Amino acid sequence: MTESMSVRCPVCRRDHLYAAPVYPCACGAPLAPPLLRAARPEPITHRTWTDDWVTVRCPECERQDQWPQPELGCPCGTVLRIPVRPVSAPALPVPGESRGPVRTPSHLPLPSTVVTSRPTFRPVTIRTARDAVTAAALYLKWLGFRDVLQPGVRPVSGIDLRGPGVVAQVDPTTRPSTLRAVECLWLNGLSTSAVSVFFSLAGYADDARARADQLGVPLFVMDLTGCPQPVNAAADDLIAAGA
Template identity: 65%
Template sequence: MEHVPVRCPVCRRDHAYVTPVYPCPCGAPTAPPLLRGAPAEPVTHRTWTDDWVSVRCHSCGRRDQWPHPELCCPCGAVLRIPVRPVATRGSSPASPARSHIPPPGTATHPRPPFRPLVIRTARDAVGAAALYLTWLGYRDVVQPEVRPPSRIDLRAAGLIAQVDSTTRPTALRDVECLWLNALNSSVTSVFFSLAGYADDARERGDGLAIPLFVMDLTGTPQPVNGPAEELVGTGP
């Protein structure tokens, strides 16, 4: 795996980014070719087409579309890592692939590696969050066929969760509404977002002790506040 230094342009924090590796249909590991020395850019707007990058397998020469490499900075910024162009976009993304990704924290009871679900649609985002909650240790995670007016996407024993798959940062009102729904049902709550959180939304999540996660298109949630890190570390 390739390691490259990445500096967050928002908070100036330095990171060591590990290139994600995906399995080619031929069986060989493939990775997006990172552009060393190029600055990372904050993701302020998402489109489904721009979030994919072409990757060529060095073993068989096959070209497939994989999620563009991203990094979630603890300051809340989602950073897109520059890659060297391999081929012009135009083909459809490859079939969703599952990779073995180590847990982002150390749980009280060791967990098997999390197997993410590549996100191509809003429904995939909810499915990826459900897989993650199950991996964390929640029981009986269910997803309603039709989204209810409360906008609750997932329910589990003692938990409700919301998944924001829009291309704008999650707003303060969304976080507060989830908290109120959890309060009325006497359960805890978790929030997942594809585009990150507005500053006031993240602050309120901290104040209300709501675990906030950001997901990239590989379907791997990353904790962005203390309650989320605690949940990953200790489980439900």
């Protein structure tokens, strides 16, 4: 069982219910980073690999290890870093608060719950840019796209993944993906009659998000757990319908 908390996006003021992701400790016990409720989530405007990891202590075996920093992708395109309680701080109860079962954020249709006929999506932890492309390829295959190929060298077109009926771009940089990148991806999909899907680690510029909505390009953000989250209606529709 993990804790959940209400998170308000400081950009669009939308409220979300966030539950920290649960992973198995080396001892086998389920473990989630303890959320720091007193701290305010902040938009991610710059990424460094070292800042995207937090130390978490397992209450069962007392092992301390590095875990991906919890993040939440808001539909407005903002990616929020969720503060985590330091391992040295005691886990104090919140007065008047009852801990219930894990609840899925209503705006994020997670892969394991959207379509019951699919198996649970198993992400891969992202530590490098190559890992980000691998995670996106696995997600496209989970959606039902077959023979998704990852070229050995990134082509000039910027397309990282191709398969029958789909092209995808993965932006692992620390800056929001641009309008030009979204339009180039859409044109590549249009020329091959394929669905164009964009994955980004740092979210999207406002004009890129607006253009994607106009063109119907599904946009996803990924945190370091490797689990893509939809940020526009086209992405929600793709999850619901599949390939």
